[in-house]
Amino acid sequence: MLSRRNGVYWGAMGNALHKLGAFAFKRPLWVIVGWVIILAILGYTAVLYMKPTSSSVSIPGTQAQKALDKMTTLFPDVGRGSGRIVFAISGNKTIDSYKQTITQATTDFGKINGVERVIDPYANPTAFSQDKKVAYTQLQLTQGNGNISESTISAVEKVVDHARASGLQVEMGGDVIRRQPSDILGPVEIGGLVLALVVLIMTLGSLVAAGMPLVTALVGVGISMAGLFSLSQVITISATTPVLGVMLGLAVGVDYALFIINRYRMYLSEGISYEAAAARAIGTAGNAVVFAATTVVIALAALTVVQIPFMTTMGLTAAASIAVAAMVAITLIPALLRLAKSYIFPRRTRQQIAAAQKRGPRENHHADRSTFWYRWGVGLTKYPLAVVVAVVVILGAVALPVRHLQLGLPTDEFASPASTERKAYDLLTRGFGAGFNGPLLVVAEGVPAVTDADRQAVREQVTQQVYQQIARAAAQAKPSGQFQSLQQANNVATTASAAKQQAAITAQIDQRVAQYAKLAELQKVADKVASATHVKSAVPTLTADNGSSGLIQIIPASGPSDQATVDLINDIRDSANRQKLTGSDAIDLSVTGTTALQSDVNAKLANVLPLYLLVVIGLSFVILVVAFRSILVPLKATLGFLLSVLAMFGALVAVFQWGWFGLSDAPGPIVSFTPIIAIGIMFGLAMDYEFFLVTSMHEAYAETKDARRSVRRGFAHASRVVLAAAFIMVSIFAGFVGNHDSTIRAIGFGLAFGIFVDAFIVRLTLVPAVMALLGKAAWWLPKWLDRILPHVSIEGEDAK
Secondary structure, three states, X not given: OOEEEOOEEEOHHHHHHHHHHHHHHHOHHHHHHHHHHHHHHHHHHHHHHOOOOEOOOOOOOOHHHHHHHHHHHHOHHHHEEEEEEEEEOOOOOOHHHHHHHHHHHHHXXXXXXXXXXXXXXXXXXXXXXXXXXXXXXXXXXXXXXXXXXXXXXXXXXXXXXXXXXXXXXXXXXXXXXXXXXOOOOOHHHHXXXXXXXXXXXXXXXXXXXXXXXXXXXXXXHHHHHHHHHHOOOOOOOEOOHHHHHHHHHHHHHHHHHHHHHHHHXXXXXXXXXXXXXXXXHHHHHHHHHHHHHHHHHHHHHHHHHHOOHHXXXXXXXXXXXXXXXXXXXXXXXXXXXXXHHHHHOOHHHHHHHHHHHHHOOXXXXXXXXXXXXXXXXXXXXXXXXXXXXXXXXXXXXXXXXHHHOOEEOOOHHHOOOOOHHHHHHHHHHHHHOHHHHOOEEEEEEOOOOOOHHHHHHHHHHHHHHHHHHHHHHHHHHOOXXXXXXXXXXXXXXXXXXXXXXXXXXXXXXXXXXXXXHOOHHHHHHHHHHHOOOOEEEEEEEEEOOOOOEEEEEEEEOOOOOOHHHHHHHHHHHOHHHHHXXXXXXXXXXXXXOHHHHHHHHHHHHHHHHHHHHHXXXXXXXXXXXXXXXXXXXXXHXXXXXXXXXXXXXXHHHHXXXXXXXXXOOOOOOEEOOHHHHHHHHHHXXXXXXXXXXXXXXXXXXXXXXXXXXXXXXXXXXXHHHHHHHHHHHHHHHHHHHHOOOHHHHHHHHHHHHHXXXXXXXXXXXXXXXXXXXXXXXXXXXXXXXXXXXXXXOOOOOOOO
């Protein structure tokens, strides 16, 4: 059923929320115990089923992921994690001066639980740079990429520290680096909460009132995180997901509670009883919270359209955190208000409320004209066009760096210069070239079968190599000896004990032939690929038992993030180049590796972004039209949001890509998925402030029908609480700028800056000016659309 009061429709949801608020106020212990039980059950299941978070990234549907899946099917061991330990020396010495240290470290690495195989650099001549200043050893791990146990990483670090004690520089890269955040809430994040508490005390006037939003926010976060980790046996949780959920849950949880408590206090000051005030606050502000939360949930849940598993988990986790925060706010707040009674307010406010209670209910819809916010609203609406132009120019200037936005994935190349992984990266680049750190793995299929002629050619080559090695060994043993032919070398090898020596040589030759013959045809493919532009080397590494499929490692001549490397990937994938690269149309090449994955992720996100924006903005636009019964108000809200987003990304480029102000210890490309996640979060949060601000203007217009007066009065009523809510949001998000995870740091900064711009410049400056310019047209809705839209009110149930 719908009823109409003062030209505003009140819907069933408002009535239901009014009853819910009254119930929670009357039965506070039931509500509190209920949430405690839920938290305890989920907490127990989280402890029972919790698995460590993962830093691995899977991008289904991309060419690189398909190639990776093929590779792991053909060669299961290759898909496991690996680490690279880099040894370096400076000055006049060479790396051979520390041969004993390196050999001992290699032996110790092989004894670590979780290390399956160690490639000794002294058994791999290509593991040394030409100047003998840099060498590396490769660790093959038993666990998968991104899921390496802490015990394995700690054991590797101990061996590295022991080797460093000899004076040798030893650095680590790959999967033996601690990439997962060690804590979700650190000192800096807690500092953001403390600042939020200060803002709440200043806004609400008492420690009890200020602590209540923090308590409810923490309860909501605890429930959502416990629920997330309870599911960790059936879903893969990325290392970033819990931090993002905590960040959003805290921010909106505090904001939602603040709006409800502020409305509760307003009703008490009008002389309404405590119970009725709590019920009304949930029926009105709680209704607005539900609308606002729905918008944010839509924006975040829409991340599923990207069809990237870790982003889907991120989006749904963040959406669940928002939904739980809203549910906790509309149920737990009235229960806590009942227990706090009048002590939630400072003494002076309690006296004013007592006087109002004695006087009886008396609604006050007039704005206090002496406040700063009323005068600010008058100023904005007096010169609206100048305000609009000034805001657009300022935000346009801030957004200018967005033209240079560069996207990428977190790699050692862009780690902090002081980190061991960055040092390892730089040393390998110095010793082996720019492309060494970004090898491409090419899966070759349809390779011709190895022929008898191939085997004979390999045998001849191996035989020559073996006898040359014997000759060199004999020459070192007898420096004066000279060998003029392979036959002489053979004589030296066989004169001591001819039969035994020759048998050993033959066995060695047979072993190498068996090892290399199956690579013969793959080697021909690799030799042709090596002649391509931007290829430094191409080496066959593995082949299937039947020889029809194999793996080729390509070292590009260019760096992992260079466009030339991306062009090389595209050239290898291009079917038109197949004959040129392989010498046969029957051989298929597919490329994977970090660089290929990064390129594909960027392309996939760029392709899906328009669909994502269409879903998010389209659905949210419909909600805004239904809520405000207007076309221009939702359009204005969306355009204002775009200004905020452009400014946010302009700041991100300047600070995290260009390195301004020193907030980033390793400036580099913005992580590929940051834009789409930040857009979803920003849109939802921006609409929060739009709801709470424009709702007051809408309510005033419904009573007065005076467009400019309603803007000033509604702005004066809502601006103070919107300001406080924005300060809290900014404080909490800014606290995550100190997180040691670069992705979280960038998202925290982007959201803090974006909320600052959206709340203070767009919503509290641009919106009232635009509303004044639009006048009555702001509330225009075509009659045909008015007839088909459902009649609901964002303000919910206001009178009982």
